[in-house]
Amino acid sequence: MKTTTIVAATVGVLTVATIGYAMYFDSKRRNDPEFRRKLKKERKRAQKLANDEAKKLSNHSAQTVDEALASIKDDDFPTSMEDREKFCMEQLSAGEALFTQGPQHFGEAAICFYKALKVYPAPAELVMVYQKTIPPEVFTVVMGMLSKDVHSKQEKYYTVFPPKEMNVKVEEKPEGVTAEGQKVVRRGLIATKAFAAGQTIYTEVPVISSLEPSLEGKDFCHYCLKQIATKDSKVPCSKCTRAVFCSEGCKTSAGQEFHDILCAKDADDVDVSEQSLHEYTKETRKLVPEMLAKFLVKMVYEESQNSGAEYNSFDHMERLRYLDVPAGPDEKKEMDLLKVALGSNIPGIDEFITEERYLVMKGRLLYNLYGISTSSDVQREMKILPEKFRSVRDGPITGAGFYKVTSYLMHSCEPNAKLVFSKHDHEVSIVTTREVKAGEELYVGYIKSENLSTEERRLELFTRYRFQCMCPLCETTD
Numbered sequence: 001m002k003t004t005t006i007v008a009a010t011v012g013v014l015t016v017a018t019i020g021y022a023m024y025f026d027s028k029r030r031n032d033p034e035f036r037r038k039l040k041k042e043r044k045r046a047q048k049l050a051n052d053e054a055k056k057l058s059n060h061s062a063q064t065v066d067e068a069l070a071s072i073k074d075d076d077f078p079t080s081m082e083d084r085e086k087f088c089m090e091q092l093s094a095g096e097a098l099f100t101q102g103p104q105h106f107g108e109a110a111i112c113f114y115k116a117l118k119v120y121p122a123p124a125e126l127v128m129v130y131q132k133t134i135p136p137e138v139f140t141v142v143m144g145m146l147s148k149d150v151h152s153k154q155e156k157y158y159t160v161f162p163p164k165e166m167n168v169k170v171e172e173k174p175e176g177v178t179a180e181g182q183k184v185v186r187r188g189l190i191a192t193k194a195f196a197a198g199q200t201i202y203t204e205v206p207v208i209s210s211l212e213p214s215l216e217g218k219d220f221c222h223y224c225l226k227q228i229a230t231k232d233s234k235v236p237c238s239k240c241t242r243a244v245f246c247s248e249g250c251k252t253s254a255g256q257e258f259h260d261i262l263c264a265k266d267a268d269d270v271d272v273s274e275q276s277l278h279e280y281t282k283e284t285r286k287l288v289p290e291m292l293a294k295f296l297v298k299m300v301y302e303e304s305q306n307s308g309a310e311y312n313s314f315d316h317m318e319r320l321r322y323l324d325v326p327a328g329p330d331e332k333k334e335m336d337l338l339k340v341a342l343g344s345n346i347p348g349i350d351e352f353i354t355e356e357r358y359l360v361m362k363g364r365l366l367y368n369l370y371g372i373s374t375s376s377d378v379q380r381e382m383k384i385l386p387e388k389f390r391s392v393r394d395g396p397i398t399g400a401g402f403y404k405v406t407s408y409l410m411h412s413c414e415p416n417a418k419l420v421f422s423k424h425d426h427e428v429s430i431v432t433t434r435e436v437k438a439g440e441e442l443y444v445g446y447i448k449s450e451n452l453s454t455e456e457r458r459l460e461l462f463t464r465y466r467f468q469c470m471c472p473l474c475e476t477t478d
């Protein structure tokens with residue numbers, strides 16, 4: 001059977017089986033996280049096959065792969081959904097016509113098949129079809145192209161992130177060996193230029209932040225966490241008593257990014273189920289479950305903005321370290337509450353929040369969140385939160401934030417940088433505590449360590465962050 005025939009037949013089957021053109025080309029479904037995740041899983045499967053196949057490449061074919069990839073530009077691909085479907089079928093027919101003309105056309109045929117694959121909604125399925133229908137020499141080249149392309153996107157991530165103007169880059173560093181003797185690497189943040197002591201390296205606003213629950217609705221901004229001075233007027237949410245803002249700007253941003261969906265309306269708007277997640281937050285004083293809800297809503301918002309950014313918040317989060325969170329009754333409850341809170345607004349969220357995914361996302365936030373201190377009253381009496389966040393402060397923590405770049409800062413008991421909230425809101429500045437040379441790794445403290453013995457420090461760091469501190473202080477006092 002010809003490739004086009006099989007693909008046409010497969011499309012029919014897939015449409016019924018929920019993944020296929022019909023849904024892919026429906027722009028509303030493209031914002032559905034579950035649908036997107038399914039695509040991702042498919043791509044991973046195809047990727048594995050591509051990697052295995054790429055290993056078979058001879059020198060000659062490897063050269064063909066490089067040349068073929070070099071001949072393809074991003075603007076070769078149509079953007080509209082209808083055009084992509086048509087384009088896919090055209091490339092498949094052209095590919096078939098070419099390879100039947102003999103081996104001298106295999107390179108060109110591979111380019112056509114590769115282009116079709118790039119726009120096909122379920123690449124793994126198409127790869128299986130290719131495997132059965134196109135000559136092995138062509139197949140290997142197509143898979144080599146796919147493998148190389150995906151790797152370069154992976155590698156490219158840390159060349160475009162963090163943005164150059166932040167004066168830092170992410171680099172891999174050795175971190176000992178496992179019991180089996182395998183090398184362990186971690187990622188750290190490196191200064192790209194020299195700084196004197198006390199200089200600001202960069203500032204960053206969090207992807208999401210949350211207030212300590214007892215401060216909600218009082219004199220702290222629900223969006224930027226700033227304390228609202230008595231003389232300044234508060235901007236309340238028009239629907240709930242829970243959220244007040246320091247400005248119209250914060251109210252608008254919060255509304256767009258998460259609050260319009262997560263706003264727990266007051267009693268007369270009686271959908272009691274929607275209030276549960278935030279009641280749970282208030283009751284348990286745990287910030288993470290609701291921060292995950294905010295994160296997911298914001299992700300959908302970012303997608304709807306079509307900013308053209310190559311990597312979304314999920315891509316950023318996915319690369320970060322996480323804690324292993326065991327599944328317990330709390331997690332089960334949190335997942336249910338999250339689904340209820342988002343259910344009617346984010347289609348597909350039910351399937352998206354699997355136990356495995358929830359635990360990993362929760363573990364990522366627990367590992368990477370920083371405590372934020374925005375209170376002007378350092379004596380403010382506040383109970384300790386049940387979740388622990390990275391912080392070296394004595395004063396009360398008024399909230400927590402999840403930062404894309406700052407998450408990469410490693411801990412040292414003798415850090416060369418610190419977090420400063422100079423605007424008294426959730427924007428963080430990374431400030432050097434001593435001179436830092438270009439190329440030097442930056443460290444902050446994850447825990448307040450001054451009054452702890454080396455043993456206590458190491459134990460706490462290991463319990464909370466699963467690493468053996470190898471900072472100069474820990475190494476010399478061993």
Ligand SMILES: [Zn+2]
Nearest residue numbers: 221224246250
């Ligand atoms: Zn604000």
Ligand SMILES: [Zn+2]
Nearest residue numbers: 237240243263
């Ligand atoms: Zn509200």
Ligand SMILES: [Zn+2]
Nearest residue numbers: 413469471474
């Ligand atoms: Zn240490």
